[in-house]
Amino acid sequence: MPEIKKIATRESYGNALAQLGKEYDNIVVLDADLAGATKTSIFKKAFPERHIDCGIAECNMAGIAAGLATTGKIPFMSTFAMFAAGRAYEQVRNSIGYPQLNVKIGATHAGISVGEDGATHQCNEDIALMRTIPGMVVINPSDDIEAKEAVRAAISHQGPVYLRFGRLATPVIHDHPDYSFTLGKGMVLREGKDITLIATGLCVNSALEAADKLKKENIEAKVINIHTIKPLDEELVLAAAKETGKVVTIEEHSVIGGLGSAVCDVLCAKAPTQVLKIGIQDVFGESGPAASLIQKYKLDGPGVYEQVKAWI
Amino acid sequence: MNILELQKKANEIRKSIVTAVYSAKAGHPGGSLSAADIFTYLYFEEMNIDPEKPDKEDRDRFVLSKGHTAPGLYSTLAHRGFFPVEDLKTLRSLGSYLQGHPCMQHIPGVDMSSGSLGQGISAAVGMALSGKMDQKDFRVYTLLGDGEIQEGQVWEAAMFAGHRQLDNLLVIVDNNGLQIDGKIEDVCSPYPIDKKWEAFQFHVINVEDGNDFQQLKAAFDEARETKGKPTAIIAKTVKGKGVSFMENSAAWHGVAPNEEEYKTAMADLEKAGEALCQK
Numbered sequence: 001m002p003e004i005k006k007i008a009t010r011e012s013y014g015n016a017l018a019q020l021g022k023e024y025d026n027i028v029v030l031d032a033d034l035a036g037a038t039k040t041s042i043f044k045k046a047f048p049e050r051h052i053d054c055g056i057a058e059c060n061m062a063g064i065a066a067g068l069a070t071t072g073k074i075p076f077m078s079t080f081a082m083f084a085a086g087r088a089y090e091q092v093r094n095s096i097g098y099p100q101l102n103v104k105i106g107a108t109h110a111g112i113s114v115g116e117d118g119a120t121h122q123c124n125e126d127i128a129l130m131r132t133i134p135g136m137v138v139i140n141p142s143d144d145i146e147a148k149e150a151v152r153a154a155i156s157h158q159g160p161v162y163l164r165f166g167r168l169a170t171p172v173i174h175d176h177p178d179y180s181f182t183l184g185k186g187m188v189l190r191e192g193k194d195i196t197l198i199a200t201g202l203c204v205n206s207a208l209e210a211a212d213k214l215k216k217e218n219i220e221a222k223v224i225n226i227h228t229i230k231p232l233d234e235e236l237v238l239a240a241a242k243e244t245g246k247v248v249t250i251e252e253h254s255v256i257g258g259l260g261s262a263v264c265d266v267l268c269a270k271a272p273t274q275v276l277k278i279g280i281q282d283v284f285g286e287s288g289p290a291a292s293l294i295q296k297y298k299l300d301g302p303g304v305y306e307q308v309k310a311w312i
Numbered sequence: 313m314n315i316l317e318l319q320k321k322a323n324e325i326r327k328s329i330v331t332a333v334y335s336a337k338a339g340h341p342g343g344s345l346s347a348a349d350i351f352t353y354l355y356f357e358e359m360n361i362d363p364e365k366p367d368k369e370d371r372d373r374f375v376l377s378k379g380h381t382a383p384g385l386y387s388t389l390a391h392r393g394f395f396p397v398e399d400l401k402t403l404r405s406l407g408s409y410l411q412g413h414p415c416m417q418h419i420p421g422v423d424m425s426s427g428s429l430g431q432g433i434s435a436a437v438g439m440a441l442s443g444k445m446d447q448k449d450f451r452v453y454t455l456l457g458d459g460e461i462q463e464g465q466v467w468e469a470a471m472f473a474g475h476r477q478l479d480n481l482l483v484i485v486d487n488n489g490l491q492i493d494g495k496i497e498d499v500c501s502p503y504p505i506d507k508k509w510e511a512f513q514f515h516v517i518n519v520e521d522g523n524d525f526q527q528l529k530a531a532f533d534e535a536r537e538t539k540g541k542p543t544a545i546i547a548k549t550v551k552g553k554g555v556s557f558m559e560n561s562a563a564w565h566g567v568a569p570n571e572e573e574y575k576t577a578m579a580d581l582e583k584a585g586e587a588l589c590q591k
């Protein structure tokens with residue numbers, strides 16, 4: 001069996017910034033003492049004069065990013081999801097969201113796959129927080145290739161964008177010539193008529209693995225990758241729900257307010273469908289190796305399979 | 313403008329503040345009136361701005377960090393020609409572009425949306441940083457309340473601005489001594505205010521009477537000449553300045569006058585205006 005290439009999407013983020021920094025001289029990158037961890041250090045090395053370390057002060061960083069954006073810069077404000085969406089929520093809402101400023105929020109270390117740092121640093125609520133802000137685009141890429149494309153798409157989009165990246169190295173699943181990223185468009189990775197698995201982030205790979213296992217039991221699962229949680233690809237979600245009846249959402253995020261909720265918002269209004277929401281079940285995380293946590297919280301392939309099987 | 317002209321202009325702006333808040337039946341007259349002379353000095357004397365081209369790239373920027381005193385900013389912008397003075401009567405009303413707190417998307421001349429205290433200064437710092445990065449010579453001004461500096465974010469921003477030696481940034485603290493719940497030193501004292509900004513590597517200028525244009529001019533001139541560090545002007549002002557019953561009263565922080573009070577307020581300001589005409 002060939003070895004699967006694994007890359008953490010925070011790494012992809014840093015690499016994309018360094019690449020795109022060459023194309024756009026108005027990109028500036030802000031950090032709050034975490035350039036090494038967010039991987040913006042890669043950009044910093046290439047463009048030291050366009051990297052701004054704000055120190056450990058995320059709320060101020062959000063405001064500085066807003067101010068920079070008013071002058072025509074494209075600021076990428078980078079820190080852990082916990083501090084970007086959590087600590088600086090109100091600054092993001094009022095200083096960036098309300099005036100619809102062209103700030104990109106690069107949030108790394110999202111979800112429980114932060115690992116050993118434990119619950120204080122494992123943000124399972126960021127998608128919920130960010131998608132409530134009017135006009136905020138929310139993107140949660142599923143691998144290295146998608147993450148890099150997401151950064152490019154964020155630059156092309158005028159207005160605030162929240163980009164969610166992970167710490168854990170995860171399989172590269174889109175390494176083929178047909179892959180293309182369109183903001184707000186989901187993608188069907190696998191056809192199936194019995195059930196739809198809608199996944200985001202590192203859970204896309206888990207959904208594919210679960211679909212393999214289900215197939216062995218003659219359950220044909222359609223697998224949809226949703227990288228843009230807001231605006232959600234409603235058309236695709238509705239069509240899949242109508243086609244397969246049952247829908248499962250899978251995310252490394254609280255089942256409250258994330259992808260599952262976004263999907264339910266659409267379905268309950270336009271095509272009432274039974275939905276199983278797989279994710280973090282309204283609990284805080286804990287310390288441990290990332291892979292073990294993903295397994296414990298049943299977000300890996302076998303865990304997803306088990307939950308789908310029990311529900312179907 | 314000479315001092316007398318500035319005084320007359322400030323008096324007109326005060327009338328507009330009172331009228332706007334009276335029309336809205338809500339708003340923040342106290343801190344708008346305390347800062348009316350600072351607003352006037354900024355927009356009629358100090359800043360490089362053009363009401364015909366509110367978005368021109370090389371303009372000086374102003375961020376009203378104490379965003380609740382929008383009536384003060386709006387009245388000044390209107391008198392400076394950014395939009396009709398008549399529109400001030402629509403303040404806070406449904407459908408009006410004059411939102412309760414500054415909204416940069418819809419109000420000509422507003423450089424940053426603000427209102428949630430402590431946030432405006434960070435945006436001002438970002439603008440000043442951008443100017444430095446691109447070697448532009450525009451200046452950035454931001455006005456903070458003395459209660460507002462209780463917000464921790466203010467000091468995050470101050471630390472950054474001092475560290476980066478942003479000498480194109482001027483912070484003005486409207487030290488009227490009162491916040492909603494009472495005297496600032498009783499609620500949670502920010503004093504000594506000057507020493508705090510000094511500690512954050514600012515050049516500090518104390519203005520004994522922030523409602524006096526001579527003193528304001530001296531302070532703004534000194535700030536402009538200061539290189540290598542940002543400047544903070546700590547301006548002692550009178551909350552509610554110019555309206556007898558509002559002066560030095562925390563009760564007039566966020567309350568609109570009724571009809572009778574409005575008449576009294578306007579009479580006070582008419583009288584002040586007539587006195588200025590005698591000069």
